[in-house]
Every structure is written in structure tokens, then in C-alpha cells.
Amino acid sequence: MKLVDVRFHAPRGLEEALALLEGLKDARVMAGGTDLLVDIKQGLREVRDIVSLHRIAELKGIEDEGDRLRIGALVTVRELASNAAVAKHIPALADAARSMASEQIRSIATIGGNISSAVPSADLPPPLIAADAGVELESSRSARRMSLLEFFTGPRETVCLATELLRSVVIPLPPPNTGISYFRFTLREASALAVASVACRITLKSGVVDRATVVLGAVAPTPILANKASRSLLGKNPSAELFREAASHAKEEAKPISDIRGCVWHRKELVHVLTQRALAEALERALGKAEVAE
Amino acid sequence: MSPVEIPRDFHRLIVLKVNGESYPLAVRDGDTLLDVLRDKLRLTGTKKGCDLGACGACTVLLDGEPRNSCLILAAACEGKEITTIEGIGKDGGLHPVQRAFVNHGAIQCGFCTSGMVMSAVALVERNPDPTAAEIREALSGNLCRCTGYGRIVEAVKNWKRYESADQPPEHRGDLKKHDVVGRSVPRVDAVEKVTGRAKYAADLYLQNLLHGKILHSPIPHGVIKKIDTSAAEALPGVKLVLTGKDVPDITYGVSPARYDEHVLAKEKVRHVGDEVAAVFAVDEVTAERALDLIDVEYEELPAVFDPVEATKEGAPVIHEKSKNNINTVVDHHFGDVDKGFAEADLVWEEEFVGNHVYQSPIEPHASIAHWEDDGHTLVLYSSTQVPHYVHYMVARVLDIPLGRIRVMRPPVGGGFGVKAATTPLDLLTALASQKLGRPVKMVYTRKEMYLYGRGRHKQHMRFRIGLTKEGRITAVQSRIFLDGGAYTSFGVITAYYAGSMIPTLYYIPNYRYEGFRVMTNKPACGAMRGHGAPQPRFAFECLLNMMADELGIDPVEIRLLNAIDANTRTRNELDVRSCEFKATLTEVARETRWKEKYGKLPPGHGIGIGCGGFVSGAGYAIYRGQVQRSSEKTPHPFVKRAVFPHANAIVKVSEDGTAVVLLILAAEIGQGSSTVLSQLCAEALGVSLKRVRIRTEDSDICPLDLGAYSSRTTLMGGNAVVRAAKDVLKKLLGSVSELWGCSPEALEVKDEQIVEKGGEGRAMAWAEAARKYFNDNGPLVGTGWYKPPEGLGGDYKGAAVGTSPAFSFGSSVCECSVDLETGKVRIERFTDYHDCGTPVNPQAVHGQVEGAVVMGAGETIMEEVVYDEKGNILNPDLHHYLIMTMKDAPEIMSGVVDSYEPEGPYGAKEVGEGATLPVLAAVAHAIANATGVWVKELPITPERILKAMRATEG
Ligand SMILES: Cc1cc2nc3c(=O)[nH]c(=O)nc-3n(C[C@H](O)[C@H](O)[C@H](O)COP(=O)(O)OP(=O)(O)OC[C@H]3O[C@@H](n4cnc5c(N)ncnc54)[C@H](O)[C@@H]3O)c2cc1C
């Protein structure tokens, strides 16, 4: 199948889209198309029907629902980078969005597509996982929700069925004294995929780490939690030394492969460095976020 | 055979609103906006550079936002306002951003320009006063391979200065000596390019056009057992399928001693991507579908990918002719290196490994052919740097006289060497259009460009230098294996250049170079900017820096001590006339405050130096003998002189005397040759540049010029142009002197007037004089030509490579920072001083340097074509093959030193390639200076830096 052979569908609403997915075999949904069209053009994916989501209003918009942010699957990376609510509550997500791709790609690439592609180096999942994000999936028959971490099953593999759509991403607003950060390493300054990436979250209570999450990207088949690293921080006073120790755990927990962007050794070294930097930044943000307490 | 399943296209009618107009269109569901804009609306200002969202050349505005039109389906664009480059001008004029691009020198080949302008327009619409950082961010999705980006940033920053009347920048370093030469005038083709009106080869759509596609070998080495094309032929819309048996049994290539390519593989395939068959059909899609229906049976042979392995006993043999896969051996020995090393106080030997990099012009190769005059004359449009060599090679393969071929070279979107050879596209379109009686067009995809290859040879180098304790060079020895890929192409020449350019900077009393070009099962390597020389230059300069440190001599001082002077015969017998190498060193050291910085920067910050230089035009043509079909002539023994003029020009004055048309086949590929040649012409004629129009595209009209390689155009083309202009002037002054009854010597040209010398005398307008000339004598035409001087270079085998009428020199200083924890390098600043003789257009000179710096810096730290163990390229696209973006590019300060080349027009020589040579070593040195470790393998990636640092930590 070549791109010119596909059949294009542009449903006007969610229901119509879901009905189409139910009825078509070998169909693929398309949001921005920046992954899908590249894959089809390169012959990496056999697709007969493209169901474009671009007209579906239900999938657009970022909403502040009081205790959480709901981000529609069609929200573009550029919107994430410039949205006030995102900047206020999850600046790490804005950081990740800004760091991605190029201006042109960011203005069309979507959060739903970035997640659903499940490319190990994707930039949005690590900070989202660090922020405890969940995803809502919907088909014409059912709806389900799960944590983003559970959504991924392998490189370019997710639990999302062919008849399902990722509808929105839901992020609980971080509690007070919480900081989230995202660091990535790339081989050039723009339009480059991550060689390794780390998102960290720290919640402080009376000066000690009450909750910590270390998420690693591009160093395993899916984004992964560095559990040992996270645990090593709990109940401790944050310090550079503590972070270094946690980073050493993260380095052990990373399961990278060697490819054109980097070898196992370098990727592990990067995890070690990025984890320390990300923890330091998360701490700074956590300390700065005390006043957000309501 | 199973019945052919005919794929069904899903078509729909849509209405697209483009540049304010509504167009009802029938499109396929899967058509991208880019293809519809180009193929259906013929809005070809929007370019296809990669088709995968990675280059930005296709950028259009969708409801005001910049988008890659290659990644949007047209069907999804209904109801949106689409704006293309053709739609941003106001009232028939240019958008201020466009005017800024024209005036700030932000355009070279122009292929990235439309996309760049669109991104810039989108930016200034929402942020009218962007900072440099904001510009670099907003435009970082637009790759440019030519400019080095700095002038684009300047243009966007200054766009408001063009909102009403233009306020162009002051040009640093313009000369006041002449009227037109030495002035930073905008390019003569700038407006065509900034408006998207310039038609590159792929932008041409002839009537009744057919499209061709190539079937590439999926295996690295094998024998073709059987090809079944019947299913492909049966596909409706397919007009012709060609395989090896249908193409002439005549080999082609570049180096005349080693023509080893067939248009399509005859028996064997030698690399993944080798051309096996070609399909010609009503459209590209049909041709592509047909490719899938061709059934090829291969007997796979063992393959070899490493040049050292390839030379070992028992390695797979790629060409029967090349024993042990060794394609060329060079052994040059001047003086006595053993004696030289014995005299040295310090002798160091190091191994260096280069990288296989790819030129990556943003424009993919394209060719279109058709036959005129009832099939008598082939007309071939090609995106080539060397129309004449294409002409010669097509005549060879088709075995027809050159006189039956007309080569057209539309504007070329960058070359850097990858368009310096005849391509399968040139030959296949010529053959197929002859068989079909219809025009045929072929365009490479980005991936096919990599499969075709011709990138830089990866060189495995061992260098040895001997120095006295004062730092004087006593001997230099190198042994280099060049990984050539599966065919010779330029390779023999490359192997010679790898040795011949080393002794052109420093006095080297004893010099030995052994070179081995080895064949491997990968796409052939070819000539890339600096041809063969950059990697050895990198190795040599790095080793010199290491040894200078060891001896406690400043790297600048050690260079000044050894640098050659003007009028030197180098150890390998090259004649250098003008040479201000030392001045480039002292200038670059002064400008960067080298002495205050070297060895005094904190860890993680480094400064480094590298030098280099290059020929200003190869002294000999690539083929031997006369301009003649190769089958007609007995192989010409090598003669130590140019057989025919390498550059030729005609200057023709319009009958009303108000315009001058300059005809020369010189290939404008972005480097600015058309502008520079026009300036030289205007200067020599004494008219303003506005009166000169240059035509370079048509071999029927323009006299032969060998093309854009070996940095030859300014010097050689320039000399021919000046001579032709002087020929015109002589005729003109002669006729005026007759009229006035004085001697022609008593006349001169001033401000477009013919006047009597000494002022106060009679005067006649230039145009009036030209009109009168026509009345009495018919056409006012002058001709000029340039042949490199006789007797260039030595008499030894291979002496021809490296000979040149003139040589350029340059010194670069790189300042960088390195993240010592991750190994990441940030190239902060580059300072380059170049001896290019008289800068005919300083802005163009700086543009060449800046482009070379960014290309060279990227080559040093991030570029490399990577293969898997089966010979497949793992990064054949612009998203994974990394070239620097606007955010990576350093700040660049480019300067020229006072210099005058007696052999050049108005004292000019080259800058295009020479500027690449100092860069690699300067970067490597700066990194070593920042980290304390030398990485001797390119590219110097973060991973390698970190590993080297860990290794020294123990
Ligand atoms: C030049 C270039 C640079 C890039 N750089 C980066 C980078 O730096 N970092 C990075 O992370 N990515 C990068 N990408 C990848 C890509 O742009 C992002 O992953 C983007 O977010 C994908 O979003 P999209 O809307 O374009 O997805 P699409 O291509 O539309 O879809 C991607 C996949 O997700 C599925 N999908 C999309 N939406 C849904 C949904 N709502 N429900 C279920 N399935 C869905 C599609 O079927 C498809 O399989 C780059 C891509 C390009 C071309």
C-alpha cells in the first residue's frame, strides 16, 4: 500500500469516527499525521483507510477542571508549549513540548499522536507519567481509562485497540511542594529525537522527599519507571549526593539498546547525568511551588 | 503468473483556497498538499526536499501557521487559507522579508529559500521584533545547506528596514578600487529565487511528460539470475521497462582510466541501491507500483564493507579488474622521509579515521530529457554542477556526437560535489525518451540520493610528522586507505588529492604519501567540497597541534614558522603564486585574541585552530584529449598542457546598445558564480551591473565551461569573461576612434561614457557608441577563453591532480564549549580569515565561508552515513542524517586578507572549497582544548568524547 492508495475519511464528530473505526478493516486514525504519514511513506505501515480526526471538536482543547487538567487528544504540541494552565501546573510538559521537533511539526503534531505512536524516544510521555497522567480511551461500545504507564506495551505498541480512540489525557494537578522536570539529550539542537530522556517528580513534606518518581525515556522499549531510584529518595533530605545515588540506580535500571543515536554505554551515562539534573530542577520547582498550596 | 491486481485510486473533488483564489480540484485521497500544489496547480515555488517533514523546503502557511506541506493531505485542507511563496508579495512587489533576504545575502542556491521565507513571514506576523534566538527557534525546522544561516537571521532581524524604502546594510570590507568588482551587490538571481519563480529541474513540466523510477538492488552483492518484468509491463499506464540488457554495453564514470558503471546493472549488483531496472509510466505513482511487480532473482554473493578487510586475501572481489579490491594505489615520495625523520627532534605518529559524510544539498537530483528535430537532437535538463561533463558522458553512452546533444542546466539547489558526475537519471531519461518519443522526467527521492551516494570518502589515515625542537617540519609521511564504495567515480582523483594538498601550506622538505583507494559493497563515493583533502588536512593539523603542545610552542607560532610564502614551488612541485597564508594566521589570531585564550580557558571551554587551502581550478580537464565523442578518438596520451580552453565566454551587446548579454556555460549552483561573472563583465566593459544579463543554462547558446568543481569558476570563467568583454571594448573603442579620428589608445570608458583620456575632451554614451557600432559593423560581440597556463606541476605520475593556476589559503579559529558530563559540544564562535585574492563580491565570499564553516563543523561533530551489517543505510533521510540546523550554527566572523592573484581576473581566486579545509581541525582542536582529550575519529560525537575522557581518567 502506498500513501496514494489510501482512502481518506474525515468524520465530523466522535461518534461518527468511532463508527467508522468499527466498520473498517486496516484503518488507522490520524491526528497531525506527522508520524503516520512518515511511516506510510517509508513503507513501515500498511494502511488502507485513514480516519482523520481533524474535524472532531470533542478532542480539542485544554480544560482546567479544578483538580486536574484535561487535555484533548488533538491538542497540538505548540498549544502545550504555550498554554497558560500547562505552564502553571506542569511546566515540565511545556518544556518537553518546546524541545520537540520543529516549529512546523509542533504546530500540527498532537499529544494524542505522540502518545499513541508509542515511539520509545517520544518526549511527552515521560513528563506526563511523572505527573501521574491517565488516558481515556473510547470505542463505540465502551470507554476505559488507565494510567499512561499501563498504556504502553512495547515499542510502537499500546493497549489501544484498532476500534478505539485516545480521547483525552488527564493530569491531576500536582499537590503543593511538588516539582516536575524533564531533561532530554539530543545530538543536535532542533528536529532531533531524544537519545535519552528523564522526567522527575519530587514532592516535599517538611523538607524531606515524600514522593518521588523517576521516569526514563528512550532507554527501554517503553518509558519506564526507575523504581529503585525513586525509592532511594523517599524520606530523605534532598542533596546532590542523594541525587547522585538515585541517578546511579536509574542508570542500572535503564535498559537501552544501541542504535544510530547512541550505544548502551553512552545512554546509561546520559541517564546518570540527566537524572541528577532533572532531580535538581524538580527540587527547585518543588521549593518554588510551596505557595501554590490551596 | 498471478493476475495483476490493479490498485484503485480513491479520488475526490475538493476546493482549495490558495493565495486567495479558490481552485476546484480532483485529487487522490492520499495526495499531499505539496504534490497538489506542485503537480496540479504548478505552484512550484514550494519545494520538495525530503518529503518527510525534515527539511522545511515545503513550508506553506495554513491559516497563517507554517506547515510542512509534504505531511498534510490535500483532502484535509478544504476550508483553510493556504498561502504559498507565490502569494506573499504585495501589489506585484516583494514582501519586506523577501527584500531583506535579497539584500542581506540570505540566499545562495535558493532551494530552501521559499520555505525559509514562509517560516519567517509567519514569525514576523505574530512577533514583529523577534530576537536572534527567537528567529533561530522559529526557523530551525528549515534546513539550509548553503548559507550557514547567519545572514538569514540577519535578514529576518532587519525585515522592517524594507517595509517602505529599502535600507540595505553597510557592507564590511567592500573595495573602492573598482566600480563593480569588490562590491557586495545582491545576487543577480536573488529575486527569482526569493519569489519562488526560479525553475529548478524538478519544477519543469513538459507536455506529454512521462515519469521514470528506478528499481534498486536490495542486496549488497550478487549476480542477477533472472528478471521478469512482464507484470510491470502489463500494468496500465506503464510505457517502458528497461533492464541491463536494454542499455548500451558501454561503461561510464568519471575518471577516464576507470569507467566501470553501466546505466543499469548488466550482470552483477555491487551495493544496496545499485540500479537494476527502470520503469517509465504516465505518472510517478504508476511507475512506483510497477517497480513492485518486477521479479528479480539474485544469487547473493558474500559482501565486504570495510576497506581494510576488502584488501585481504580471500575477500569477495567486487570488480574483476581490481585485484584485492584495490582501485588505485598512489606512492608519492619527495625528498627522503627517512632522512627527514632522522633529523627531527620529535617524531609522532597517529592514526585518524574520517567519516563518510553526504553532501546533502536540499535539492534532490532531477533530469528531464526529450528529443528535438525529429529525434535528431537530445535535449537534457539536468540538475548538475558540470553540464559539460554530463554532455560528454551522455554522448559516450549513447554514442552520438556532442553536437547532437543540448544540455540545459536550470538553477541548481546546491551540489557540493554530489552533482559533479553524470547520474543514472541523466542517462535513463535520455535513453527512455529516445525509445518512447516523449519527454521523460526522473527525480530522486531523498533516500535514493543516499543510495546513489558519491559522498565523501571515509579515510583511514596514519600520519607521521617530524619536527625540530624549534618546531620546523623535517618530514611528513602519510598512509591512507580510502573507502571508495562499489564504483570508481571520482575516486582516483580523490586518492591523489588526499596527498597533493598537504604540502601546499607549509614547507615540507621531505614528504611521502601512500594512498589506497579500496572498493567495498557500498554506494560509490565521489567528490565533496574540498575533494579528498579535508580529512588528511584534519589529521595533519591535529597532529601538528598535538606536537606543538608537546614542544611548548604556540600553535599559531608553529604555523607561522612553517608557512609558505608567495611564489613558492611546493615539495610536490605545485607552483604557488599569490599567498597570504601568514596574514590569515596573524589576522585570525588577532581577531580572536588567541594569545589571551589558548591554554587559559576554564575546563569545558576550548579554542582551536586549523588551516587549509585549495586549488583555484584544476589545471587539467577530467577527460583527456579534445572535445569529441569518446569512441571516435584514440586514447590521448597525457600531455602537460590543457588541450582546449576550460572556460569560454561570449559577450553580446544588444542592438540598441543598452544591454549586455553574457553567455557562458558556467554552472551557477548557489555559489554565486553568475553574480561574480556578471560583475567582472560589467567592470571590464565599464558599464553598470544592471546592464548585464547572464545566460548560463543552455549549451546551445553558451560556450563551454567545465563547470562548478575544483573551485574553478571565478578564476577560469572570470578570465574568459574579462577577455570577452575586453574584446567588445576593443571593437567599440576602435569604432569610436575612427569616428573621432583619434587613436583608440586615447579613449577610455568612464561612467558609461566613452571619453577622451584626460577629461575635457569629447564624450559619447556607451549605448550610443554600441548602436553606432551595430549600424556600421553588425553585431557587437566579443569572445574570450581561458586555458590554464602550460607546464603546471611536476612530471611524476599523478602530478596533474593538485595543479592549479592559483591556490587559496585560510585559517580558522573555533571556540566551543563542551558539557563534560554528557560530551555534548556547542560550537560557539568561528573566526575565519581567507586569502581569496581580490574578493569580487565580499558578501558572496563571506557567504561561502559561512556555509563552509557550518557544513564543516557539522561534518566534524555530527554527520555520518551509517550502514548495517547488510550494507543498508540506516539514516537515509534528513531527520536521522544530521546536518546542522539554525540552532546549531555558530556565530561566524569571516574576513579576507589583502591579496592579489596575478593569474586571476582583477586578482581574484577561489573561496568555495578552501573554506572547508581549516574547519575540521579547528573544531577538533577546540574540543581537545576544552576536554583535555583528542578524539581522532570523526565525527567527534558526545559518545566518543566521553569515552576518551573516561579512558584518560583510567
Ligand atoms: C521532523 C520530525 C521531527 C520530530 N521530532 C520529534 C521529537 O523531537 N520528539 C517527539 O517525541 N516526536 C517527534 N516527532 C514525531 C511526531 O511528530 C510526534 O510523535 C507527534 O506528536 C505525533 O503526533 P501526530 O498528531 O502527528 O500523530 P499522527 O501521525 O497523526 O499519529 C501517530 C500515531 O498515533 C495514532 N493516533 C493518533 N491520534 C490518536 C488518537 N487520538 N487515538 C488513537 N490513536 C491515535 C495514529 O494512528 C498513528 O499510529 C517528529 C516527527 C517529525 C516528522
Ligand code: FES
Ligand atoms: S519536503 Fe517537506 S519537510 Fe522536506
Ligand code: FES
Ligand atoms: S540557499 Fe539554503 S539550501 Fe541553498
